Amino acid sequence: MRSKSIKPLVLITLLSIFFGQKSFAELEVNNAWVRSAPPNSKVFSGYLRFKNVSANEITINKMKSNAFDQIEIHSSFIEDGISTMRKIDNLRISENSEMKLEPGGYHLMLMSPKKDIKEGNLVELIIYYEDEDRIKILRSDAVVLRNGYE
Ligand SMILES: [Cu+2]
Incomplete structure (x- = not known):
């Protein structure tokens, strides 16, 4: 029982090493994760x-x-x-700086899943961003976790 529960953790750690980080020249994405939710969740x-x-x-x-x-x-x-949230049109990240999307702050709302989203899965993220008036695309993977990286 005990060794069974350790294996997924090792797998998640390995996956996060390979897939949790992605960089494309000027923009890096780190520690991307999606919080797991009960079956049939829509958000x-x-x-x-x-x-x-x-x-x-x-x-x-x-x-x-x-x-x-x-x-x-x-x-x-x-x-x-009362804790509330609002959709924002874009996210500006100053030069040479980091922006964290984290619980209680900025976050992604991923809506209407096209398939079952389970712990340990990888979810593709395609990020469209503007750098010096050029539109660029960065792909990254987010790992589905219960409590994130912390
Ligand atoms: Cu939200």
Whole structure:
């Protein structure tokens, strides 16, 4: 029983080493993960770290996935003592800086899954961003985890 429960952890760790990181010149994606949810869930939340290693501001315009019909970027905030969230059109990342999408802050809302999303799965993320007025595409994989990397 004990050795059985260790194996998935080892697998997830290996997967995150191979798939959790992706870089394309000026933009890096690290620690991308999607929180697992009960079967038949229609909305999932996703988190990652963007690192802009260029000398220009980068704007994340939209995100897509082959596993979900729609991905929105949301910001979380407290309003009148109640935690709430709002869709934002884009995400600006200053030159040479990091932006964390994490629980309680900016996050991805991944909606209408096209297939079962289970712990240990990899979810493709396609990130459309603007760098010096050019639209570029970065692909990354997010691993489905219960509690993320922390
Ligand atoms: Cu949200």
